[in-house]
Amino acid sequence: ETGVTQTPRHLVMGMTNKKSLKCEQHLGHNAMYWYKQSAKKPLELMFVYSLEERVENNSVPSRFSPECPNSSHLFLHLHTLQPEDSALYLCASSQAVQGATGANVLTFGAGSRLTVL
Amino acid sequence: AQKVTQAQTEISVVEKEDVTLDCVYETRDTTYYLFWYKQPPSGELVFLIRRNSFDEQNEISGRYSWNFQKSTSSFNFTITASQVVDSAVYFCALSQGGKLIFGQGTELSVKP
Numbered sequence: 337e338t339g340v341t342q343t344p345r346h347l348v349m350g351m352t353n354k355k356s357l358k359c360e361q362h363l364g365h366n367a368m369y370w371y372k373q374s375a376k377k378p379l380e381l382m383f384v385y386s387l388e389e390r391v392e393n394n395s396v397p398s399r400f401s402p403e404c405p406n407s408s409h410l411f412l413h414l415h416t417l418q419p420e421d422s423a424l425y426l427c428a429s430s431q432a433v434q435g436a437t438g439a440n441v442l443t444f445g446a447g448s449r450l451t452v453l
Numbered sequence: 454a455q456k457v458t459q460a461q462t463e464i465s466v467v468e469k470e471d472v473t474l475d476c477v478y479e480t481r482d483t484t485y486y487l488f489w490y491k492q493p494p495s496g497e498l499v500f501l502i503r504r505n506s507f508d509e510q511n512e513i514s515g516r517y518s519w520n521f522q523k524s525t526s527s528f529n530f531t532i533t534a535s536q537v538v539d540s541a542v543y544f545c546a547l548s549q550g551g552k553l554i555f556g557q558g559t560e561l562s563v564k565p
Contacts, residue, residue: 340497376557377557378457378554378555378556378557378558379544379553379555381552381553384552392552424496426496426497426498428498439486439503439505439548440548441488441500441503442498442500442553443500444490444497444498444499445497446495446496446497447496447497449496
């Protein structure tokens with residue numbers, strides 16, 4: 337496999353369920369990202385991991401819990417979500433952030449479409 | 454504050470028409486990068502171009518061209534002789550501190 341792979345592609349869950357989204361990159365990158373894409377809104381950066389350390393957490397509710405066990409894998413654990421959390425969750429990877437004005441080109445996965453009932 | 458504005462929410466054209474997607478950005482930094490990404494119906498964002506703030510040369514790649522003007526803080530994207538396969542959502546983005554700030558996207562529909 338090449339590029340950035342996300343599973344599952346579609347997920348429907350109840351508000352009391354616990355589920356996880358998985359992202360895997362085969363590009364040798366050392367930074368990984370979670371973005372949320374809701375209808376009619378810009379992509380929102382949720383989390384950034386650089387060299388397996390979390391370097392960005394954009395005031396994301398604690399019902400979203402990221403995990404980066406190694407530079408190739410990234411998870412987003414979900415629990416007690418709300419209907420407004422329904423969105424497309426996009427994973428991306430790049431080379432580690434460098435300097436104050438990084439020029440990193442992100443490679444995105446196809447996303448996991450989440451519906452919370 | 455940094456911000457990217459794509460004022461055109463949706464554009465519909467007929468195949469072979471030229472179309473320009475507008476992007477206006479705000480930043481106080483003198484060094485920054487601008488990007489365009491394409492999101493086809495399959496979902497993944499595909500990188501199209503990256504431009505740094507010191508390079509105002511326009512760029513052409515096949516049917517795609519980009520016009521970067523610092524004086525107006527704009528980085529517009531033109532597709533010449535559009536095709537149905539160009540139908541997608543296009544995002545302009547500004548890089549600050551290594552993270553991308555995206556505009557809201559412009560949904561382009563090219564009809565046969």
